Amino acid sequence: MDFIATGFIKAIELLISGDAATWSAILATLKVSTCSMAFSLGAGLPCGFLIGYFDFKGKKQLRTLLDTLLSLPTVFIGLVVYAFITHRGPLGEFGFLFTLTGIAIGQTILAFPVVTAITAATIEGMDKELKLTLITLGAGKRNILMTCLWEVRYGILAAGVMAYGRVMTEVGISMMVGGNIKYNTRTITTAIALETNKGQFADGIALGLVLMLIAFIVNLSVSFLRKQ
Amino acid sequence: MPEAVAYQLKNIRHYYENTCALNVDELQIAKGSITGLIGPNGSGKTTLLKLLAFAMPPSCGDIFYNGKKEGCFSPVVRSKITLLTQKPYLLKRSVFENIAYGLKIRKDCRNLDSRIRTALAYVGLDHAQFAQRKWHQLSGGEAQRVAMAARLILKPEVLLLDEPVASVDTQSARLIRTASLNARDQWGTTLVIASHDLQWLYSISDSQLSISNGNIFATGIENIIPGPFEETREKTVIKKLEDGQILTLKKPENKKNTAMIKKDCLRIKEDNGSDNQLSGQIISMLAGEKSSHVLTHICVQELSFTLKLVPDQICRMNLYPGKNIVLQFDSTDVEWI
Numbered sequence: 001m002d003f004i005a006t007g008f009i010k011a012i013e014l015l016i017s018g019d020a021a022t023w024s025a026i027l028a029t030l031k032v033s034t035c036s037m038a039f040s041l042g043a044g045l046p047c048g049f050l051i052g053y054f055d056f057k058g059k060k061q062l063r064t065l066l067d068t069l070l071s072l073p074t075v076f077i078g079l080v081v082y083a084f085i086t087h088r089g090p091l092g093e094f095g096f097l098f099t100l101t102g103i104a105i106g107q108t109i110l111a112f113p114v115v116t117a118i119t120a121a122t123i124e125g126m127d128k129e130l131k132l133t134l135i136t137l138g139a140g141k142r143n144i145l146m147t148c149l150w151e152v153r154y155g156i157l158a159a160g161v162m163a164y165g166r167v168m169t170e171v172g173i174s175m176m177v178g179g180n181i182k183y184n185t186r187t188i189t190t191a192i193a194l195e196t197n198k199g200q201f202a203d204g205i206a207l208g209l210v211l212m213l214i215a216f217i218v219n220l221s222v223s224f225l226r227k228q
Numbered sequence: 229m230p231e232a233v234a235y236q237l238k239n240i241r242h243y244y245e246n247t248c249a250l251n252v253d254e255l256q257i258a259k260g261s262i263t264g265l266i267g268p269n270g271s272g273k274t275t276l277l278k279l280l281a282f283a284m285p286p287s288c289g290d291i292f293y294n295g296k297k298e299g300c301f302s303p304v305v306r307s308k309i310t311l312l313t314q315k316p317y318l319l320k321r322s323v324f325e326n327i328a329y330g331l332k333i334r335k336d337c338r339n340l341d342s343r344i345r346t347a348l349a350y351v352g353l354d355h356a357q358f359a360q361r362k363w364h365q366l367s368g369g370e371a372q373r374v375a376m377a378a379r380l381i382l383k384p385e386v387l388l389l390d391e392p393v394a395s396v397d398t399q400s401a402r403l404i405r406t407a408s409l410n411a412r413d414q415w416g417t418t419l420v421i422a423s424h425d426l427q428w429l430y431s432i433s434d435s436q437l438s439i440s441n442g443n444i445f446a447t448g449i450e451n452i453i454p455g456p457f458e459e460t461r462e463k464t465v466i467k468k469l470e471d472g473q474i475l476t477l478k479k480p481e482n483k484k485n486t487a488m489i490k491k492d493c494l495r496i497k498e499d500n501g502s503d504n505q506l507s508g509q510i511i512s513m514l515a516g517e518k519s520s521h522v523l524t525h526i527c528v529q530e531l532s533f534t535l536k537l538v539p540d541q542i543c544r545m546n547l548y549p550g551k552n553i554v555l556q557f558d559s560t561d562v563e564w565i
Binding site: 130139147150151153 | 278281283300301306307309310311312313315316317319320329330333334378379382388
């Protein structure tokens with residue numbers, strides 16, 4: 001059991017001393033997760049709103065598909081993205097393989113259904129009087145979209161937090177698409193997997209602590225926003 | 229000079245799935261008028277108000293506003309017509325932000341604070357006490373009044389109110405009445421108000437429309453007798469009431485199942501000249517502010533009848549709420565709807 005306690009102590013030392021490999025993995029994780037969250041929120045919120053707000057033919061089937069995509073395995077997304085961006089793939093010419101951009105694409109695909117499905121469910125559960133109230137106060141279509149999203153902001157925050165949780169903790173996409181290249185595409189989760197395999201528990205625990213800290217900061221921010 | 233028309237409805241039909249909720253061949257509402265809508269739950273009042281608010285399109289037919297055919301989201305009507313729903317939704321923000329919302333989307337933020345102060349005063353709420361309150365810190369009546377203030381601040385051309393006094397106390401109902409009358413007098417606002425509170429509605433409205441099963445009667449409240457009816461051999465149908473009394477009506481020409489007897493055709497028994505004589509009790513008497521008649525509601529078992537009486541007749545017959553009377557009408561006075 002000593003190795004766990006030793007690991008904790010060494011982890012703190014690594015973080016405080018500014019170990020280059022550890023901080024490189026942390027920065028890579030923050031970069032790709034921020035990027036993928038920005039894209040998935042940018043696309044997922046309007047899509048979720050449209051699906052939740054309007055009734056159309058095939059809506060139920062689309063919701064079923066979205067709910068299925070919620071549990072999409074990360075290795076499968078990694079495989080599909082790899083197939084598309086590898087040199088022989090349709091997007092091979094862009095050179096995304098083994099880059100942070102490639103990981104961000106995969107993580108966007110992972111987070112998009114989470115944001116879309118939860119936003120759609122939140123909008124569907126919205127008070128029906130809201131739409132009527134907004135129309136009769138003179139709101140145009142854009143005002144209705146923005147006000148509805150604002151009214152269900154807690155639900156949307158939950159969607160963002162859930163999606164962020166999936167993005168931050170995934171290993172499959174980062175490993176397959178990023179290649180786990182030190183100082184380049186190594187993220188916190190791939191680094192933990194590697195260091196644990198090597199028996200370097202201290203590095204793994206240090207990165208695990210950072211993940212926990214990020215999760216704590218995100219939840220603290222959400223809690224603060226809710227109070228506002 | 230002919231009265232200016234705010235609304236003209238032509239051949240309006242509105243369906244929810246296969247059920248016809250509203251059926252209006254022709255209806256006009258004058259500018260600057262206050263029109264009361266009377267009718268039981270599910271009669272089509274809210275549907276009519278939503279259509280007048282252009283919040284949804286009718287299944288078929290045309291609605292003209294100020295002489296022009298308009299539709300949902302038309303910029304012409306969007307900023308001029310507003311509806312206060314039965315259960316008003318307050319945005320999840322402060323009272324100030326709720327009232328300011330309509331002005332902000334119109335990009336009209338001049339003297340916002342003083343205008344909100346005035347709007348709150350219209351509905352009897354103190355700015356200092358309420359402006360910064362959150363939506364969840366209001367009682368039902370206060371929320372209703374804040375929602376009303378959010379409409380009044382817009383100085384709308386048309387203000388549609390759906391059961392505005394259903395969940396408020398007498399004082400709030402009086403304030404809403406005063407605010408509605410002010411809107412008409414100050415800005416020439418046209419008001420259409422649906423309410424079950426007949427006393428309140430008669431005290432505010434210039435004219436009343438009665439709605440039953442989606443049909444509108446411009447003559448105000450009328451007497452609706454729902455089916456089923458039993459057929460007889462003598463080209464009549466009958467309805468047996470719970471206490472054994474029998475209503476006899478002329479048989480409908482087609483398969484219509486709801487009878488209407490206009491209030492002008494009803495009499496309180498003074499002779500034996502009618503084929504329908506029903507024992508009932510006067511339950512209320514309402515004097516309209518702008519009419520010399522007294523609307524008298526009479527309960528006959530499960531049916532409720534309304535008739536118009538003149539004060540002289542009331543004095544002569546010594547009529548008062550609670551008095552048992554006999555109601556008369558002829559079987560041929562029926563209209564089938």
